Amino acid sequence: MTSQDSLARTPLYEAHRRAGARLVPFAGWEMPVQYSGVMDEHRAVRTAAGLFDVSHMGEIRVAGPDAEAFLQGLTPNDVSKLAEGRAHYSGLLTEEGTYIDDLLVYRLGEEEFLLVVNAANREADAAWVRERATGAVEVADVSGDYALLALQGPAAMGILADLTSFDAAALRYYAFGHGEVAGKGALISRTGYTGEDGVELYVAPGDAEAVWDALLAAGSERGLVPAGLGARDTLRLEAAMALYGHELDRETTPWEAGLDWVVKMGKGDFVGRAALERQKQSGVPRKLVGFEVADRGIARQGHAVIVDDEVVGEVTSGTFSPTFEKALGMAWVPTRLAEPGREIAIDVRGRRLPARLVETPFYKRPR
Numbered sequence: 001m002t003s004q005d006s007l008a009r010t011p012l013y014e015a016h017r018r019a020g021a022r023l024v025p026f027a028g029w030e031m032p033v034q035y036s037g038v039m040d041e042h043r044a045v046r047t048a049a050g051l052f053d054v055s056h057m058g059e060i061r062v063a064g065p066d067a068e069a070f071l072q073g074l075t076p077n078d079v080s081k082l083a084e085g086r087a088h089y090s091g092l093l094t095e096e097g098t099y100i101d102d103l104l105v106y107r108l109g110e111e112e113f114l115l116v117v118n119a120a121n122r123e124a125d126a127a128w129v130r131e132r133a134t135g136a137v138e139v140a141d142v143s144g145d146y147a148l149l150a151l152q153g154p155a156a157m158g159i160l161a162d163l164t165s166f167d168a169a170a171l172r173y174y175a176f177g178h179g180e181v182a183g184k185g186a187l188i189s190r191t192g193y194t195g196e197d198g199v200e201l202y203v204a205p206g207d208a209e210a211v212w213d214a215l216l217a218a219g220s221e222r223g224l225v226p227a228g229l230g231a232r233d234t235l236r237l238e239a240a241m242a243l244y245g246h247e248l249d250r251e252t253t254p255w256e257a258g259l260d261w262v263v264k265m266g267k268g269d270f271v272g273r274a275a276l277e278r279q280k281q282s283g284v285p286r287k288l289v290g291f292e293v294a295d296r297g298i299a300r301q302g303h304a305v306i307v308d309d310e311v312v313g314e315v316t317s318g319t320f321s322p323t324f325e326k327a328l329g330m331a332w333v334p335t336r337l338a339e340p341g342r343e344i345a346i347d348v349r350g351r352r353l354p355a356r357l358v359e360t361p362f363y364k365r366p367r
Contacts, residue, residue, distance in 0.1 A: 010055035011147045011208040019226050027120035029056040031229055038230035042322040045194055048223025049153030051215055058122030058143045060115040066135030067111050074271055078264040082107040087174050093272035099248040101125050118244050147208035152198035159219040168199055182214035195239030195363050234319050240360035246317045255284045287338040290360035293327035297353045304347040305331050328362055
């Protein structure tokens with residue numbers, strides 16, 4: 001990766017320029033926010049397919065005879081239950097049970113794991129993991145070894161099948177395998193961040209452009225489009241997927257964020273367990289909820305949530321939904337006020353925008 005004006009660039013930077021992408025600073029990187037437009041790209045992913053460059057994400061390799069035991073004590077999900085060829089969603093927590101970051105944990109082998117972390121937190125995460133490593137464990141930031149492409153949407157698996165003999169369609173959700181895509185070696189993972197079916201492809205940086213171009217060519221008649229970070233955000237929000245820096249941060253616990261399923265209290269001790277046990281016993285003071293706006297206007301992160309003329313919380317994420325053609329979002333409210341159907345108001349630059357709480361996720365992929 002190279003840098004200009006202190007921003008890093010992914011191996012696909014020139015491909016984005018050729019495609020007419022609008023490039024913006026994001027987490028220290030120069031990234032495509034859109035190509036043809038956020039609405040078009042979003043709808044393409046929901047109805048056909050989109051191809052995202054997410055090579056800015058960080059990868060940390062943890063390996064050695066004690067790697068499983070180390071990660072078992074470092075993260076809240078149950079690493080011992082991960083079979084080789086499987087991944088799960090987890091977190092790095094403080095002793096207070098709040099988020100340093102959320103991440104994916106891949107089991108590459110009996111003694112080898114790959115942690116995939118958010119770009120903005122990569123260096124801090126790698127340092128956090130390295131400082132806590134005990135026993136026969138090696139920790140290495142291997143982000144430079146990977147480019148990461150996300151092929152997402154109902155047509156994704158058919159497009160991929162044109163370029164590989166690997167049976168990606170046989171993979172279960174959160175399973176992965178190794179194969180070739182367009183003649184290039186890849187870790188093929190049945191994961192994504194859009195609410196749609198699809199894969200994420202980990203390839204060597206030098207192979208990224210060839211794979212990117214081959215996928216776009218193979219998908220040209222099936223509606224595949226390159227998609228930027230703008231559509232990635234609206235898609236994940238419709239699916240009510242948490243984003244670090246919005247729904248997750250050092251003030252937030254998994255209980256509050258509705259991520260109870262990530263925490264396996266019965267597995268034994270792990271960082272933050274005692275604090276989570278205390279909060280579970282005392283009760284969660286606030287909850288993350290979904291809302292729909294009932295008028296013209298869009299609520300954004302930081303806007304105040306008002307109930308009965310009292311500020312009771314704030315918006316974590318908000319957007320106009322291309323799928324539902326209405327404004328929606330997620331917000332913190334006190335637990336006692338968190339039931340779906342409750343009428344609220346959101347302070348948007350002094351204007352009270354009427355809204356109501358609704359069940360999440362907003363969008364569920366048709367089965």
